Amino acid sequence: MSNIVDFPNQEKRFDEASLWIARLDRKLTKSEEAELQHWLAQDAENGKVLMRLAQLWDKMDRLSLLSEIFQIQPRKKSYTMHYAVAASFLFACLGAFLLMPFAVEKATPELAYKTSVGEQRKILLDDGSTLILNTDSQVKVVYSPKQRLLLLSRGEIHVDVAHDTSRPLRVVANDKVVQAVGTAFDVRVLSSNKVKLWVTEGRVAIADNKHIENPVALEQEPLNNPNLFISKGEKAILSGVIQQVEKISDGEMTAQLSWQQGTIVFRGETLDEAVLEFNRYSDQTFVIHDSSLKQIRIAGVFKIGDTPSLLSTLHNNFDIQYEYDKANQILLTMDK
DSSP states (O other), X not given: OOOSSOTTTTHHHXXXXXXXXXXXXXXXXXXXXXXXXXXXXXXXXXXXXHHXXXXXXXXXXXXGGGGGGGTOOOOOXXXXXXXXXXXXXXXXXXXXXXXXXXXXXXXXXXXXXXXXXXXXXXXXXXXXXXXXXXXXXXXXXXXXXXXXXXXXXXXXXXXXXOOOTTSOXXXXXXXXXXEESSOEEEEEEEETTEEEEEEEESEEEEEXXXXXXXXXXXXXXXOOSOSEEEETTEEEEEETTEEEEEEOOHHHHHHHTGGGGTXXXXXXXXXXXXXXXXXXXXXXXXXXXXXXXXXXXXXXXXXXXXXXXXXXXXXXXXXXXXXXXXXXXXXXXXXX
């Protein structure tokens, strides 16, 4: 059985390679091309990790598309190519897997938005803020002269907040209130008492909302005594009185927000964790029938809803068998 990366010995190297994958998604700047070349030249293992990730896709014939970026000549199909070719290969493959950007909607008078399983939706709010809903999400927008309020009842949203100090923007999720003035952050309801928060720009304040039966009443209660502040590059799990805050790498942040480009990025998660994430975006449910498979580590970039690609990767790289049952489940088992 083959593995993509040797964990945990190459965890840092793999994290860096995953970040390059995400950057290649949006096209490299000239300075980033030089930085990538430098990273590949630092250690031969860097290129090997990129190659192991590249083997998730068998599209070597697309190398010529980006050969000019690295000033190389296209070569025959081979897994022993120059590291710069490997980077070009990843770039070409990602282009084939990414979704077209979804259209931006203008906010309508209904002020209540939701998405179905596997759907993403981008909305331009009246104040100039941008709201993006992830899969199976529901949010209500309540604007007044004194505040901008988003009531997240389920799922996940990303908010890029238009600056307006006279009207704070607040997100209410479960019993927590997240307030920002001009910033960008991601809020996800994990359960009835747990919320996950990522801050990509600026700073946000967190406060409890247990004593306020009607969230609209927040307009009369300024957030003067927040429990916690979360800054750019940090994430927090908010659950009751327990607040877990930690710094995160650029690679982890990029992976967390990859759903906005229609992809899921795995950076060495266990198969158990990966199928839970994939299940969020599909009506077909993955079930690990053989418990010995749960701790296998996987890596790669997958288009949301591209179940065949994930199954192919699991079979080709880990000898995992799969079958569909009548309950719309996909059973994963060890190859006999």
